Amino acid sequence: MFETLSDRLTSVFSSLRGKGRLSDADIDATAREIRIALLEADVALPVVKEFVAHIKERARGAEVSQALNPAQQVVKIVNEELIEILGGETRRLRLAKTPPTVIMLAGLQGAGKTTLAGKLARWLREQGHAPLLVAADLQRPNAVQQLSVLAERAQVGVYAPSPGNGEGDPVQVARDSIEYARHKQHDIVIIDTAGRLGIDADMMRQAADIRDAVSPDEVLFVVDAMIGQDAVTTAQAFMDGVGFDGVVLTKLDGDARGGAALSVRQITGRPIMFASTGEKLEDFDAFHPDRMAGRILDMGDILTLIEQAQRTFDEQETARMAGKLASGEDFTFEDFLEQMMMVRRMGPITNLLGMLPGMGQMREQLNQIDEKDLDRVAAMIRSMTPAERQNPKIIDGSRRARIARGSGVTVTEVNSLVTRFFDAQKMMKQMRNGMGIPGMPGGKN
Numbered sequence: 001m002f003e004t005l006s007d008r009l010t011s012v013f014s015s016l017r018g019k020g021r022l023s024d025a026d027i028d029a030t031a032r033e034i035r036i037a038l039l040e041a042d043v044a045l046p047v048v049k050e051f052v053a054h055i056k057e058r059a060r061g062a063e064v065s066q067a068l069n070p071a072q073q074v075v076k077i078v079n080e081e082l083i084e085i086l087g088g089e090t091r092r093l094r095l096a097k098t099p100p101t102v103i104m105l106a107g108l109q110g111a112g113k114t115t116l117a118g119k120l121a122r123w124l125r126e127q128g129h130a131p132l133l134v135a136a137d138l139q140r141p142n143a144v145q146q147l148s149v150l151a152e153r154a155q156v157g158v159y160a161p162s163p164g165n166g167e168g169d170p171v172q173v174a175r176d177s178i179e180y181a182r183h184k185q186h187d188i189v190i191i192d193t194a195g196r197l198g199i200d201a202d203m204m205r206q207a208a209d210i211r212d213a214v215s216p217d218e219v220l221f222v223v224d225a226m227i228g229q230d231a232v233t234t235a236q237a238f239m240d241g242v243g244f245d246g247v248v249l250t251k252l253d254g255d256a257r258g259g260a261a262l263s264v265r266q267i268t269g270r271p272i273m274f275a276s277t278g279e280k281l282e283d284f285d286a287f288h289p290d291r292m293a294g295r296i297l298d299m300g301d302i303l304t305l306i307e308q309a310q311r312t313f314d315e316q317e318t319a320r321m322a323g324k325l326a327s328g329e330d331f332t333f334e335d336f337l338e339q340m341m342m343v344r345r346m347g348p349i350t351n352l353l354g355m356l357p358g359m360g361q362m363r364e365q366l367n368q369i370d371e372k373d374l375d376r377v378a379a380m381i382r383s384m385t386p387a388e389r390q391n392p393k394i395i396d397g398s399r400r401a402r403i404a405r406g407s408g409v410t411v412t413e414v415n416s417l418v419t420r421f422f423d424a425q426k427m428m429k430q431m432r433n434g435m436g437i438p439g440m441p442g443g444k445n
């Protein structure tokens with residue numbers, strides 16, 4: 001999801017690195033590239049225009065920052081604007097004061113509504129609710145059967161029409177289900193309605209009738225992200241025909257572009273509330289604009305890191321380290337130790353490392369790093385001779401044994417530290433060639 005856009009934006013940002021300040025021409029060129037990136041990602045034109053205009057305006061007016069270089073400034077602005085078009089705050093489900101809360105799903109056939117009903121029910125059950133799934137999709141063959149199977153898998157209740165029990169009349173089914181839920185103490189009712197393959201007046205009328213019969217607390221419009229620009233047209237039609245409170249995007253796993261996600265909120269003014277990313281019941285979650293923007297930019301929480309660094313790093317210390325790294329000098333054990341100490345002052349190491357770009361997958365591993373580990377590492381480095389710290393390549397077997405003895409650890413631990421150090425050295429090199437890190441203006445010059 002969003003791979004195309006991520007790649008594009010990353011290359012836009014990297015073309016800015018190394019620049020001391022951005023001229024108007026730089027800003028124009030960047031804005032143009034961002035525009036192309038968004039259009040390629042299938043974002044609707046009016047949304048693209050507004051987005052790019054904001055970026056330009058803000059980049060021009062950006063205050064000169066001591067701690068952020070121009071590339072980082074632009075990343076920060078784009079990130080904030082992405083969050084904005086994705087809806088700003090996470091929009092949570094509104095629960096009724098008097099249960100049951102009624103949630104009605106609307107959307108085209110094949111959008112993934114029925115699957116979504118099962119996913120939402122499971123998700124709510126896990127949060128301690130007792131949802132009831134209601135099969136008011138009486139059009140599509142098998143829809144009722146499919147919903148019953150999903151209810152069983154999600155371990156929630158189901159209300160389906162049977163002969164003499166609202167058969168053939170979805171409005172009646174929906175109305176009766178509320179009574180049933182009250183009686184059986186279900187606190188949330190999820191009504192799956194019928195869709196058609198295309199936008200259709202009958203479908204809209206039926207959905208509107210169900211809406212009027214049950215006065216839902218939330219009408220959710222379910223839309224397949226893979227249909228690209230059509231998502232916007234469909235959303236508009238449903239907005240006019242039925243009206244809705246929130247959007248659920250499905251099949252985000254199948255769309256590398258993600259234009260629907262970036263357009264639908266701006267066009268309809270309704271927030272994206274949930275996202276579905278696969279066929280399994282678990283492939284589903286609440287939609288968080290900030291996390292999604294972070295994923296699009298593939299930056300982890302680099303911005304938080306930048307801000308935290310700005311607050312904590314001592315300027316001189318940073319400048320010295322920056323000068324050293326920018327000049328391409330080798331990263332030594334002295335630096336390693338110094339950095340570790342700086343990082344420690346900034347907060348729990350796991351939080352920080354998790355914020356670095358590309359570290360997302362390593363988060364599991366990072367969670368296992370023990371703070372106490374740091375003391376042992378410091379002890380090992382302090383047991384090294386100055387020559388060893390400056391030039392770690394000379395640390396052979398007998399030196400390792402001596403360091404282990406000197407710091408009271410095993411040789412295995414020394415071995416693993418040396419390996420980790422070389423990894424860090426490699427990473428520092430990559431960073432130097434990449435976006436730059438806090439306080440290090442530019443990257444490779």
Ligand code: GDP
Pocket residue numbers: 107108109110111112113114115116195250251252253254276277278279283
């Ligand atoms: P409905 O007609 O709107 O009720 O759509 P269904 O729930 O029957 O879904 C249509 C098809 O899309 C089914 O084959 C689902 O397995 C599939 N589907 C639903 N959600 C997702 C999703 O998030 N990702 C993927 N890859 N497939 C999905």
